[in-house]
Amino acid sequence: MRLLGIFLSLLLCCSHEENDVGERAKPVSDFTNVAKTVPSIFGMWKITPDIKLCPNSPVDRNRMLEAVRFWELLGYSFGSVIVNDTSSSCFTHGSPVYTITVEMNNSSFDEAHAGQTELYYDSETREILGARIYMKSSMMELERVLEHELGHALGWRHFNRSEHIMHGNHTRGGNNTFGLSNEIHSAIMSSFEKISKNNHEPDMIFYKCDL
Numbered sequence: 358m359r360l361l362g363i364f365l366s367l368l369l370c371c372s373h374e375e376n377d378v379g380e381r382a383k384p385v386s387d388f389t390n391v392a393k394t395v396p397s398i399f400g401m402w403k404i405t406p407d408i409k410l411c412p413n414s415p416v417d418r419n420r421m422l423e424a425v426r427f428w429e430l431l432g433y434s435f436g437s438v439i440v441n442d443t444s445s446s447c448f449t450h451g452s453p454v455y456t457i458t459v460e461m462n463n464s465s466f467d468e469a470h471a472g473q474t475e476l477y478y479d480s481e482t483r484e485i486l487g488a489r490i491y492m493k494s495s496m497m498e499l500e501r502v503l504e505h506e507l508g509h510a511l512g513w514r515h516f517n518r519s520e521h522i523m524h525g526n527h528t529r530g531g532n533n534t535f536g537l538s539n540e541i542h543s544a545i546m547s548s549f550e551k552i553s554k555n556n557h558e559p560d561m562i563f564y565k566c567d568l
């Protein structure tokens with residue numbers, strides 16, 4: 358498997374709409390520009406990822422389990438939730454291989470950012486290889502932020518329908534989970550794999566929301 362140094366950064370911020378900027382190479386395919394009537398995905402896990410709360414994680418185990426439960430009810434599976442992880446996953450850059458990490462970032466976020474997720478993937482298969490969730494310490498108690506970021510770690514992009522969990526603007530989002538079930542995710546991904554065989558894929562995409 359070719360592991361490319363790739364990351365996708367999804368920022369949750371105070372924009373009115375999600376804007377995808379910095380998209381390198383040509384657009385992935387029409388698949389990624391599907392009319393925003395349904396949520397869209399970027400990739401999928403082929404293994405069940407563990408979740409590692411790094412020593413500086415602003416999220417504790419109970420809060421993490423709440424977010425895990427949110428997605429389990431939609432059909433997703435996770436491995437262990439490991440607290441105060443001291444493996445290399447938390448202390449290196451790049452992909453935390455086959456793992457989702459949760460880390461604190463107070464320094465490089467501006468005031469408008471609640472969270473950020475980096476998604477590492479295989480550019481040919483779109484298999485998700487690892488994800489890093491960054492949050493400010495002040496965001497731990499704010500409802501929905503962690504669930505939203507975990508949605509990115511599962512491959513979901515922003516979906517700017519009012520009250521939706523994957524809305525790119527927290528204040529306009531909500532707990533609506535329209536279109537996010539694991540069953541739908543798998544169906545979208547299988548159609549995507551057919552498309553990807555006939556299209557050249559860029560190896561890196563960077564998404565950012567307007568402030």
Ligand SMILES: [Zn+2]
Nearest residue numbers: 367368369525
């Ligand atoms: Zn987001």
